[in-house]
Amino acid sequence: xxxxxxxxxxxxxxxxxxxxxxxxLLLRVxxxxxxxxxxxxxxxxxANLEAKYHLDEPxxxxxxxxxxxxxxxxxxxxxxxxxxxxxxIIRETLPTxxxxxxFALIFTILTGFPIxxxxxxxxxxxxxxxxxxxxxxxxxxPNFILGALLIWLVTLELGWLQVxxxxxxxxxxxxxxxLAAAPAAYLSALLRSTLIETFSEDFIRTARAKGLQEPxxxxxxxxxxxxxxxxxxxxxxxxxxxxGSFVVEYVFAIPGMGRFFxxxxxxxxxxxxxxxxxxxxxxxxxxxxxxxVFYGYVDPRVRAH
Amino acid sequence: MNKSAPAANRWLVGSASIVVGxxxxxxxxxxxxxxxxxxxxANNLLQPPSAGHWMGTDGLGRDLLTRVxxxxxxxxxxxxxxxxxxxxxxxxxxxxxxxxxGNWDDFMMRxxxxxxxxxxxxxxxxxxxxxxxxxxxxxxxxxxxxxxxxARIARGQVLQAKEFLFVESATALGxxxxxxLLRHILPNIIGPIIVTLTFSIPSAILAESTLSFIGIxxxxxxxxxxxxxxxxxxxxxxxxxSYPHVIAFPAAAIFVxxxxxxxxxxxxxxxxxxxxx
Numbered sequence: 392x393x394x395x396x397x398x399x400x401x402x403x404x405x406x407x408x409x410x411x412x413x414x415x416l417l418l419r420v421x422x423x424x425x426x427x428x429x430x431x432x433x434x435x436x437x438a439n440l441e442a443k444y445h446l447d448e449p450x451x452x453x454x455x456x457x458x459x460x461x462x463x464x465x466x467x468x469x470x471x472x473x474x475x476x477x478x479x480i481i482r483e484t485l486p487t488x489x490x491x492x493x494f495a496l497i498f499t500i501l502t503g504f505p506i507x508x509x510x511x512x513x514x515x516x517x518x519x520x521x522x523x524x525x526x527x528x529x530x531x532x533p534n535f536i537l538g539a540l541l542i543w544l545v546t547l548e549l550g551w552l553q554v555x556x557x558x559x560x561x562x563x564x565x566x567x568x569x570l571a572a573a574p575a576a577y578l579s580a581l582l583r584s585t586l587i588e589t590f591s592e593d594f595i596r597t598a599r600a601k602g603l604q605e606p607x608x609x610x611x612x613x614x615x616x617x618x619x620x621x622x623x624x625x626x627x628x629x630x631x632x633x634x635g636s637f638v639v640e641y642v643f644a645i646p647g648m649g650r651f652f653x654x655x656x657x658x659x660x661x662x663x664x665x666x667x668x669x670x671x672x673x674x675x676x677x678x679x680x681x682x683x684v685f686y687g688y689v690d691p692r693v694r695a696h
Numbered sequence: 697m698n699k700s701a702p703a704a705n706r707w708l709v710g711s712a713s714i715v716v717g718x719x720x721x722x723x724x725x726x727x728x729x730x731x732x733x734x735x736x737x738a739n740n741l742l743q744p745p746s747a748g749h750w751m752g753t754d755g756l757g758r759d760l761l762t763r764v765x766x767x768x769x770x771x772x773x774x775x776x777x778x779x780x781x782x783x784x785x786x787x788x789x790x791x792x793x794x795x796x797x798g799n800w801d802d803f804m805m806r807x808x809x810x811x812x813x814x815x816x817x818x819x820x821x822x823x824x825x826x827x828x829x830x831x832x833x834x835x836x837x838x839x840x841x842x843x844x845x846x847a848r849i850a851r852g853q854v855l856q857a858k859e860f861l862f863v864e865s866a867t868a869l870g871x872x873x874x875x876x877l878l879r880h881i882l883p884n885i886i887g888p889i890i891v892t893l894t895f896s897i898p899s900a901i902l903a904e905s906t907l908s909f910i911g912i913x914x915x916x917x918x919x920x921x922x923x924x925x926x927x928x929x930x931x932x933x934x935x936x937x938s939y940p941h942v943i944a945f946p947a948a949a950i951f952v953x954x955x956x957x958x959x960x961x962x963x964x965x966x967x968x969x970x971x972x973x
Contacts, residue, residue: 527958527959535929539943547936634817638906641910653911671815
């Protein structure tokens with residue numbers, strides 16, 4: 392087990408290094424510099440700016456400086472926010488995004504599991520058809536449209552929840568639903584198809600034949616057996632929550648990391664783009680790591696090794 | 697077949713007609729749109745739907761129906777274009793990886809895994825910085841994100857198909873590698889690839905409209921060729937409190953199109969995969 396964890400850690404670090412390099416190279420070849428603006432800057436000013444941000448150095452040296460900085464947890468200065476470094480911006484905005492993502496993950500699990508279970512258990516019934524219908528809607532409705540719809544319906548028409556603020560538990564509700572809708576729909580659809588296969592297995596028939604209570608059959612036998620395939624999508628699910636978060640933060644004007652990422656893209660604030668990309672990747676690598684550990688824990692076959 | 701088949705077919709036919717309809721509307725937009733794409737009516741700003749303007753007008757007095765029709769052209773170009781680029785890139789990559797096997801396969805799929813593990817949107821935004829915020833650049837960026845799906849499917853199918861007896865007998869008869877690949881393996885893996893193709897169109901449309909909505913997609917709100925539905929929705933979002941119709945119609949267009957493609961994909965998958973029945 393320790394060996395597996397060690398291997399996964401090394402693997403994760405390699406992925407991070409590849410992404411760092413890839414992003415660095417990509418933004419090097421991207422047309423248009425960060426200091427292009429409507430007014431042309433005088434060459435001396437431009438030279439000074441480039442010297443300040445070490446853009447006049449050879450590319451390899453910049454790359455080494457950048458990697459060295461990351462190793463120390465320093466993502467360098469932001470081109471746009473002169474008073475704060477990238478690391479500081481991330482430190483200030485990450486908790487907001489993490490909170491939103493955490494709520495959305497809980498909401499995804501709390502809705503995705505029951506819907507998938509109901510649909511699979513009452514397969515081909517009216518309940519199943521409704522669950523499938525809701526899941527298809529959830530997958531097809533882009534989160535920015537859902538967000539706008541919720542704001543229009545709940546806030547503007549019904550006058551229930553305030554939006555455009557981020558200070559109390561009420562302001563969390565609509566963004567959480569918006570962010571979690573698609574992942575929840577996806578999770579329920581996956582759980583349904585996995586469970587349907589499981590329900591037709593021999594060991595389920597055996598469990599029923601030996602007179603076990605139906606809830607025991609469903610939870611201890613069917614659900615436990617279907618947990619593995621569901622666990623494997625937790626990684627991509629985390630990815631969906633992450634990238635969903637920058638759309639949701641934009642729609643609801645939440646001061647999280649995703650919103651800063653979008654403004655960084657429009658501003659061509661390259662260090663901030665690279666920093667946030669790396670943090671996203673690190674979160675993903677971490678999520679996959681946790682999934683692997685759980686996987687080993689849940690699956691007796693992996694545990695035995 | 698089971699009893700629910702007629703109902704499923706109705707859905708399939710319905711979604712297929714919507715898909716065909718959106719494609720036709722999109723590419724015939726200049727001929728069927730009621731107004732010219734650049735037309736402004738300064739005294740007709742933000743009008744609700746009426747007989748003259750079925751979807752109303754926007755903040756510059758432009759006919760919304762016209763803009764939505766032209767937007768279909770953008771969405772369809774992006775969706776179908778991306779799917780085709782990804783199809784060619786990914787399928788050939790996957791075919792080669794699966795057919796070569798061994799270390800080649802290991803290395804090639806490691807690359808795919810890294811791409812696959814990162815969020816599409818993230819790679820896509822980074823790539824669009826390089827390739828520019830126009831339709832051409834967007835197509836390349838989206839294609840470079842989507843190809844991994846085809847690579848995975850194609851490789852997996854090839855690994856399965858290699859085990860078939862008729863491939864073995866073709867090898868025994870001395871058929872060349874490329875002949876086996878093209879004549880025997882490719883036709884047998886075409887089903888799952890068509891399904892993947894159908895599903896990658898709506899995800900490209902979704903990605904493009906989302907990026908345009910948050911202001912980092914196609915950057916051309918006055919294009920005479922067509923404005924993205926995402927940009928139209930963003931325009932409407934700003935005025936949503938008083939003029940909800942401006943966001944409602946583009947948003948509905950995006951939703952209905954994506955839903956139709958997804959339903960079509962589901963139907964195709966069930967039809968082509970006997971195990972799912």
